[in-house]
Amino acid sequence: MASADVDALLVTRMPNIFYLSGFTGSTAGIIVTSNDCYILVDPRYSIQARTECTHAHVIDYAGVSLMKAAADLINDLRPKHLGFESEHLTVSNLRELRRCVNRETRLRSTHRLIEKLRQVKDAHEIGLIRRACEIADHAFESVLSEIKPGMTEKDVATLVDFTLRRLGADKEAFETIVACGPNSACPHATPSNTVLEPGQLVKLDFGARYLGYNSDLTRTICLGEPDEMEIEIHRVVLEAQQAAIEAIKPGKSGQVIDRIAREHIASQGYGDNFSHGLGHQLGIETHDGPGLSQKSDLVLQPGNVLTVEPGIYIEGWGGLRIEDDVLVTDTGAEILTSSPRNL
Numbered sequence: 106m107a108s109a110d111v112d113a114l115l116v117t118r119m120p121n122i123f124y125l126s127g128f129t130g131s132t133a134g135i136i137v138t139s140n141d142c143y144i145l146v147d148p149r150y151s152i153q154a155r156t157e158c159t160h161a162h163v164i165d166y167a168g169v170s171l172m173k174a175a176a177d178l179i180n181d182l183r184p185k186h187l188g189f190e191s192e193h194l195t196v197s198n199l200r201e202l203r204r205c206v207n208r209e210t211r212l213r214s215t216h217r218l219i220e221k222l223r224q225v226k227d228a229h230e231i232g233l234i235r236r237a238c239e240i241a242d243h244a245f246e247s248v249l250s251e252i253k254p255g256m257t258e259k260d261v262a263t264l265v266d267f268t269l270r271r272l273g274a275d276k277e278a279f280e281t282i283v284a285c286g287p288n289s290a291c292p293h294a295t296p297s298n299t300v301l302e303p304g305q306l307v308k309l310d311f312g313a314r315y316l317g318y319n320s321d322l323t324r325t326i327c328l329g330e331p332d333e334m335e336i337e338i339h340r341v342v343l344e345a346q347q348a349a350i351e352a353i354k355p356g357k358s359g360q361v362i363d364r365i366a367r368e369h370i371a372s373q374g375y376g377d378n379f380s381h382g383l384g385h386q387l388g389i390e391t392h393d394g395p396g397l398s399q400k401s402d403l404v405l406q407p408g409n410v411l412t413v414e415p416g417i418y419i420e421g422w423g424g425l426r427i428e429d430d431v432l433v434t435d436t437g438a439e440i441l442t443s444s445p446r447n448l
């Protein structure tokens with residue numbers, strides 16, 4: 106806040122509110138000053154906020170908007186400069202705030218202040234991500250013995266989601282992806298009523314959410330014996346992933362790690378078939394911040410948690426991706442997911 110020259114900060118983005126306070130409801134606002142943290146909640150969340158947010162002053166509001174309630178508190182606290190989250194506060198909320206906040210307080214836009222804090226995970230957060238990864242690994246092992254030709258992609262997705270929760274997930278990290286045969290050429294395919302056939306590739310991309318933190322795992326399996334092309338593409342993707350993971354260490358840039366995987370895939374003739382970034386940060390959100398990509402500005406630090414997920418996608422044929430989650434350590438990378446990577 107000092108670096109942004111604000112003496113109070115209004116936080117409205119829910120993942121940031123959870124990070125600062127532990128609040129898990131769906132609507133709230135937080136005001137942070139140099140000494141205090143206030144969380145504003147409506148009556149649906151009064152009891153919950155008092156239970157979850159033991160380090161914040163809980164302020165109930167009713168009969169007015171969140172912005173009006175925030176402005177009333179700001180007018181009591183009288184900061185000189187109030188920061189707001191420029192990527193999140195809507196134009197209409199900013200207008201309402203301007204209308205209701207006294208003129209002695211100036212409003213200032215801030216840029217990803219809390220998101221930057223979230224990029225380096227502490228031991229507690231890493232423990233929760235480890236557990237989310239374990240649950241995803243166990244779920245993969247469990248569903249592997251149950252997937253068979255004749256099921257639809259939706260059947261498999263339902264099985265994955267049920268298994269994640271049965272094994273301890275609070276919920277899915279994101280909408281589970283199951284895509285078979287040519288459908289797997291879409292990196293983020295939506296599970297459909299397509300029936301799985303013998304010999305097909307099936308791409309499974311799913312994760313567990315555990316106490317607010319996520320895992321993100323992709324495995325591509327073959328319903329029978331893979332053919333030569335499937336074996337070759339699997340080899341190229343796995344080599345790209347291994348080379349990238351081996352190169353991860355503090356001080357390296359996200360762009361450089363992406364390039365290592367991208368150049369390997371290109372050297373094997375599939376340069377036009379790896380269409381997305383190599384990975385993203387992982388934490389309270391599945392996409393938790395800039396990661397490993399051609400446009401990333403990330404310089405790796407110990408405590409970053411990232412996915413490494415190269416893939417090759419060929420329209421009409423299908424797609425194959427391998428995704429694991431890694432922790433950046435003082436000397437390199439620790440892989441947090443452990444499901445077998447063979448085809």
Ligand code: GLY
Binds near residue numbers: 310321391414
């Ligand atoms: N399924 C989201 C991702 O892997 O990024």
Ligand code: MN
Binds near residue numbers: 310311321323
């Ligand atoms: Mn994924």
Ligand code: MN
Binds near residue numbers: 321385414428
């Ligand atoms: Mn991912």
